[in-house]
Amino acid sequence: MSSNAVQIIAQQSRAASRELATVSASRRNLALAKMADALESVKQQVLEVNGLEIIKARDEGQTDAMVKRLTIDDKTFAYMLSRLKKVAQLPDPLNRILAGHSNPAGLRVYKKSVPLGVIGIIYESRPNVTSDAAGVCIKSGNAVILRGGSEALQTNAILTDAMVAGALAAGLPPHAIQIIRTPDREAVGELLQMDDYIDVLIPRGGKGLIERIAKGTRIPVIKHYDGICHLYIAADADPARALALAVNSKCQSVQVCNALETLLVDKQCAEQLLPPLQAAFSQHGIELRGCEQTQKLLTDISPATEDDWHTEYLAPILSLKIVDGIQQAIEHINHYGSGHTDGIVTQSLSLARQFEQQVDSASVMINASTRLSGGGDYGLGAVVGISTDKLHVRGPVGPDELTTYKWVAHGDGHLRD
Template identity: 80%
Template sequence: MNSSSVQAIAKQSRLAARQLSSTSESLRNLALSKMVDSLQSAKHRVLEVNAEEVEKARQVGQSNALVKRLTIDDKVFQYMISRLNKVARRPDPLNRVLEGHTNPAGLQVFKKSVPLGVIGIIYESRPNVTTDAAGVCIKSGNAVILRGGSEALQTNMLLADAMIEGAVAAGLPEHAIQIIRTPGHEAVGELLKMDDYIDVLIPRGGKDLIKRIAEGTRIPVIKHYDGICHLYIAADAAPAQSVDLAINSKCQSVQVCNALETLLIDQKCAEQMLPLLQAAFDANNIELRGCEKTQKLLPSIAPATEEDWHSEYLAPILSIKIVNGINEAIDHINHYGSGHTDAIVTQSLNMAQQFEHQVDSASVLINASTRLSGGGDYGLGSVVGISTDKLHARGPVGPDELTTYKWVAYGNGHLRN
């Protein structure tokens, strides 16, 4: 795809964004409903084409983790639909008065929420991002340009075409949702140059992709770097609950960004807890790597290196470190963590609050699995990623996070003295 083709798409999105900015909540929700209907009609073909792309990925030797992310079966399809329905039920993120007053001269001043404009989503492997991104952008009144990975190109185009059909049938602009239909890196490179038309880029994929996007454009980027997630088991933690939370955090889905990667255990309970944890992880085929103190208690496990503390495995591997109290746990998390999701198991409210206040992460969980951090369990419905930035959005990026604000003043011939 050449420069003029990408520019044409970007220009069309800019015009669509202007029209979307003045649409009503009821029209945008109707569009989401019709997008769901169109997707349901296209379901059989989507599953058929996706199965072909999954088989091709297997034949070329793609990893099991990538194949799993690529796959849409009936359960995944219904999950995608449910997220669109949930985002439609969310309160309208637009035209909310965030603050306001009438000054002594009678000038009415207020700050209101408005769309960002045109959002470019560049992603790998996961076709569900296609529906999530379109849903969140339409709900928040933004035009969206989708650029998925070549391994799911046909699936992504079918999903996008179904949603475009539904959105247009509801009365939204023809180019509110667009998808780049050519494989290869050339189109992405051209997209990064479109700072005159695109307001924000959101890359979804590996660290190398995100770094390449962030360093290759002048367009603001909402970044989702590593998910090096920790669980700290405090000295007073209940053993059974600790095991349940550690297993769920790591094993419920090992290839996702909020899966547990490093387990921290207080030295006061390590001797009691580690054999219980090892038995549970062995039953789930998780490879354990431990610090020297951990290895003394679990001599059969491999040593953890400095690289392990920096690693987002996205695989059935877990590093374990024994720490001397909560302060050492917090220091480790803030040094090695990625600011994504970190959790504590404790019966102490004071310890929970210290952890909450001092751990510098987008999501901090108390006596809860790290796997709960995200759009669904946080009540956001669809999200377009989990930002590890602090500006503009942090944590799950849903409809509210794809808005900005403008100042508006109503006067009656008011002049500046």
Template identity: 80%
Template structure:
């Protein structure tokens, strides 16, 4: 794809974003439902094309984890549609009065939510990001430029073309949703230069992709590098609840960013709880790596070193450390954590409150699995990622998070004295 073609896409998106900014909520919601209908009409083609791309990736020796992320089956397709429907049902993120007052001279001042403008989404493997990103952006009045991985180019293009048709049928501009239709890094390189037209970039994928995007552009980037997620089991934790939460946090899906990577166990937890935890992880084929205190209680497990406390395994491996109370647990999390998701299991409101206040993470879970941190379980429907930054957003990035604001002042001939 030439420089001129990328420039044209970015320019078209900017023009579409200006129209989208004042599209009524009813039109945006209708567009989302028309997108669902259009996707349903091409489902057989999507499944067939996706099966071909999965087969090609398998023949190229791609990992099972990548093949799983790449695959769309009936269940995945219906899930993608359900997320678009959920987004359509959410409250309008635009034109909300966030603050307001009337000053002593009678000038009425309001702070109102507005779209960010043009969002560029650069992602790997997961075709469901194509529909999620388009849905969140349309709901929030933003134009979107999609650039998926070459391994799913045909699938992503087919999905995008259907959504464009649905959005246009509902009355939105044709270029509200666009996709880069060529493989290779050249088009991405040009996209990173389009700060005149693109307001925000959101990379979805491995750490190397995110780092390359963030370091290669002047455009603001919403990102997260790692999901080094922790769970602290306090001495007063209910044993059955602690085991269930720890196992679900790690084992429900090991390859995702909110899966548990380090388990912290209070040294005053019972020997029975420790034994049951080890048995539960063994039953789920989780390889354990422990500190010296843990090794003394769980014979025949590997030693955990400094790199283990810094690792996002995304695999059936878990680092385990024994800590002397909540202060030590919090200190470990704030030192080694990535600010993604960290949790505590406790029966004490006081300990829960201390953990919530002192752990500096985008999501803090109290007596709940780390796997629940995300758009669906937070009631956001589709999201375009999870941010571990503090600016502009933090945590799951849904429609509200893709808005900014403007100040509006209503006067009656008011002048500055």
């Protein structure tokens, strides 16, 4: 794809964004419904093409985790449709009055929510990002340019073409949803230079991809870095609850960004809890790597190195560390964590409050699985990722998070004195 072709896509998206910003909430919701219907009509084609891309990925030696992220089955497809329908049911994120007042001279001033404009989303492996991204962007009145990975090129193209047809049937402007259809990496490089037309880039994938995007563009980037997620089991934690939360946080789905990677156990309950924890994780095929104190209490456990505390495994591996109280747990999390999701298991309101106030993370879970941090369980419908940035958004990125605001002042011939 030539640089001129990428520029044309960017220019078309800019034009579409101007028009889309004026489209009513009811029409945007109608578009989301028609997008879901259009996807339903191409389901069999999607499954067949995705199946071929899965075979190709395996033949090329892709990991099981990569293949799983690439796969669309009946359950995944139903989930994709449900996310579009749920995001349509959310309140309109646009034209909300965020603040306002009348000054002593009678000038009425207010701040209202508006779209960001054009969102570029660059992602790897997960075709469900195609529908999630389109849904969140349309709901929030943004035009979107999609660039998925080469491993799901055809699947993403079919999904996008169907959603474009649905959006057009609802009367949305042409080019509100676009996709770059080439696997050439040069196209990504060209996209990064389109700062005249693209307002925000959102990369979804490995740390290497995100770093390349952030370093190679002047466009603001919402970054979704590692999910080095922790769970701290306090001394007073209920043993059964602690066991259930730890196992669910790690084992429910090991290859996702909010899966548990390091378990911190208070030294006062370590001797009681570590053996049943080891047994439970063993049943799920989880390899444990422990600190020196943990190795004294558990047999057949590998030593945890300094690198382990810094690692997002996305695999059936878990690091274990015994800590001397909540303050040491907090210090470990703030030093080694990625600011994604960290949790505590405790019966103490004061410990929960201390943890919530001092842990520097986008999501803090109190007596809840780390796997619950995300758009669905937070009531956001579809999201385009979980930001570990602090500007412009932090945590799950849904429709509200893809808005900015403008100031409006209503006067009656008011003049500056």
